[in-house]
Amino acid sequence: MSIFHSGFVALVGKPNVGKSTLVNALVGRPISITSSKPETTRRRVLGVIHGEGYQIVLVDTPGLAAGHTLLGKKLREMATSEGMEADMVAFVVDVTHYPTKEDRAAAEVFSKANCKKVLIANKVDVHDTAEKVLPYLEAYAALGDFGEVLPVSAQKGTNLDKFKALMIEALPEGVAYFPPESVHDLDKRTRVEELIREQVLRATRQEVPHAVAVRVEDMKPGDDNPDVTLIRAILYVERDSQRKILIGKKGEMLKKLGMEARPLLEQELGGRVFLELWVKVKEGWRDRPDWLRALGYE
Numbered sequence: 338m339s340i341f342h343s344g345f346v347a348l349v350g351k352p353n354v355g356k357s358t359l360v361n362a363l364v365g366r367p368i369s370i371t372s373s374k375p376e377t378t379r380r381r382v383l384g385v386i387h388g389e390g391y392q393i394v395l396v397d398t399p400g401l402a403a404g405h406t407l408l409g410k411k412l413r414e415m416a417t418s419e420g421m422e423a424d425m426v427a428f429v430v431d432v433t434h435y436p437t438k439e440d441r442a443a444a445e446v447f448s449k450a451n452c453k454k455v456l457i458a459n460k461v462d463v464h465d466t467a468e469k470v471l472p473y474l475e476a477y478a479a480l481g482d483f484g485e486v487l488p489v490s491a492q493k494g495t496n497l498d499k500f501k502a503l504m505i506e507a508l509p510e511g512v513a514y515f516p517p518e519s520v521h522d523l524d525k526r527t528r529v530e531e532l533i534r535e536q537v538l539r540a541t542r543q544e545v546p547h548a549v550a551v552r553v554e555d556m557k558p559g560d561d562n563p564d565v566t567l568i569r570a571i572l573y574v575e576r577d578s579q580r581k582i583l584i585g586k587k588g589e590m591l592k593k594l595g596m597e598a599r600p601l602l603e604q605e606l607g608g609r610v611f612l613e614l615w616v617k618v619k620e621g622w623r624d625r626p627d628w629l630r631a632l633g634y635e
């Protein structure tokens with residue numbers, strides 16, 4: 338009987354280094370939302386790579402940051418425990434800049450993981466020669482004992498085959514955790530919420546993206562036309578000023594968000610979608626345990 342290898346590889350690091358973009362590039366589908374705003378990922382997302390004789394389960398984690406809200410604390414705890422429990426840790430850094438205080442803090446946490454570790458230096462496409470990348474690799478490699486150091490570009494696909502080979506090599510013998518058709522572990526409702534939030538992250542600035550949570554209140558086939566899915570979602574914000582920004586002048590922002598999210602939801606659900614978006618203020622939800630639970634951040 339041939340041997341099967343499988344296991345969990347946690348992608349960890351500070352926010353905005355490209356962990357989710359890497360997961361999407363490796364899986365070959367946009368399963369974890371991305372944006373140029375730090376702290377995009379707020380939940381663990383599993384992405385599955387299927388192959389002959391192996392199955393790699395990628396664990397996308399929230400970026401490790403010094404967030405002062407209860408949500409920030411929960412995300413830190415989640416990312417840390419996912420890293421500690423994985424079969425391999427991929428510590429992701431970004432070579433558009435030299436290591437920051439946040440990189441150092443994250444490296445200190447994850448160098449304690451008791452498993453194989455690699456340093457993945459992402460975004461090498463921003464430099465036009467390999468020589469220019471070298472000093473960044475050296476600076477990041479000095480942050481901890483990360484065994485291999487691999488320069489990659491999630492956006493251009495550079496060295497992702499080598500990254501995959503490193504993961505397969507590190508996987509223990511095991512069983513397939515997911516059936517062949519599964520590429521992620523999120524249910525439909527969560528995917529819908531995440532896709533709507535992705536559009537909010539892209540369209541807003543400063544503190545607004547961080548203060549928004551999305552909840553699908555209702556998702557069902559239309560009464561007259563069962564081929565259409567009716568979705569009613571609420572965008573929760575923390576203050577009335579943020580509510581006004583999300584609605585926009587004459588409701589233009591909300592309309593734009595709906596127009597941008599709808600085709601993505603139709604692609605996700607494989608049919609027509611009627612999307613209704615509402616904005617509500619839930620003061621200080623990021624510091625309220627009951628609301629974090631209700632919003633699925635526990």
Ligand SMILES: Nc1nc2c(ncn2[C@@H]2O[C@H](COP(=O)(O)OP(=O)(O)OP(=O)(O)O)[C@@H](O)[C@H]2O)c(=O)[nH]1
Pocket residue numbers: 351352353354355356357358359370371372373374375376377378379398399400401459460461462463489490491492493
């Ligand atoms: N130039 C370049 N940009 C990249 C690359 N990979 C990711 N990015 C960009 O970096 C930004 C952050 O990407 P994400 O994948 O959301 O980063 P993340 O590490 O998951 O961030 P958090 O979820 O906030 O922790 C986005 O604007 C991406 O388009 C890359 O290989 N090259």
Ligand SMILES: [Mg+2]
Pocket residue numbers: 356357358370371377378397398399400
């Ligand atoms: Mg992310």
